[in-house]
Amino acid sequence: MRICHLICAWLLLAARIGFAQPAEQLVEVFPSGAINWSKGYLVAKGTFLPEHATSPKGLNPEQSIAQAQRQALLNALRTLREVRLDAGLRVAELMAADERINARAQEMAGAARVIEVQPLADGAVRVAVQMELRGGFAQLVLPAEIKQVESIRQMAPAAEKPSKAQAPPQPMAPAPLEGQSGLIVDARGIGAKPAMVPLLLDENGKQVYGPAFISREYAVQHGVCEYDRSVDKPAQRERVAPNPLIIKGLRTLHDQSCDIVISNADADRLRDASANLGFLKQCRVIIVLD
Secondary structure, three states: OOHHHHHHHHHHOOOOOOOOOOOEEEEEEOEEEEEEOOOOOOEEEEEHHHOOOOOOOOOHHHHHHHHHHHHHHHHHHHHHHOEEEEOEHHHHHHHHHHHHHHHHHHHHHHHHOEEEEEEEHHHHHHEEEEOOOOHHHHHHHOOOOOOOOOOOOOOOOOHHHOOOOOOOOOHHHHHHHHOEEEEEOOOOOOOOOOOOOOOEEEOOOOOOEEHHOEEEEEEEEHOOOEEEEEOOOOOOOOOOOOOEEEEEEEEEEEOEEEEEOHHHHHHHHHHHHHHHHHHOOOEEEEEEEE
């Protein structure tokens, strides 16, 4: 965003932004920023203090905003590295192992969208940026095991997309009018943690939901699942409405705190109806955590 746009944002935006979100949303906070697992984005801030200016005369407002934005983008990259891809891998480790992913992830973090410019006391300024974890970034990092289903429109690979901030995903297509329309897993109280690609398994360790069940387009656009902190009004949750199946998570899988074990009976309920495979393919899954 150009500096003149930042100045306008500084003058027009009065509301202050924080890392706190509505109570039902799951937000994980780090020193460098916060990951909103419910909405699929991260937020980071940067602050410029006048005493940090190298010139005796200090910096003008445009320069101060630019310095704060630079710090916010650095914090966005630090926060991005903290994102869990699955139970055994963070984005930082994926970036270290693959130079192409490392370069693209840094480029995407550097293009994070400015969402607020906040003037502080004594000439200081704070800038907040937001980066989508769905869309191009998800296309980049989701494992190859999550394949495209041929009946669904193909998406251009992330490498072919411009390095612009990703627009929010489009709403999900309407759910089937009959049968169960989605899945809610109540995993509170078992120490489960959020990840971009969690697994659901039965008590025998057999996958019930994971890469083999998912169409890549839905995973890229909407995330493999949505994380929330509440199971209230399940029939009104857009992702799983109008008739979701609600089951309980029994425990996490050994030391893999992102992978959740459900009962064999609940696993059989999911497997019994072929219609269930449809909403699983479309990632109509909500996992509720503490």
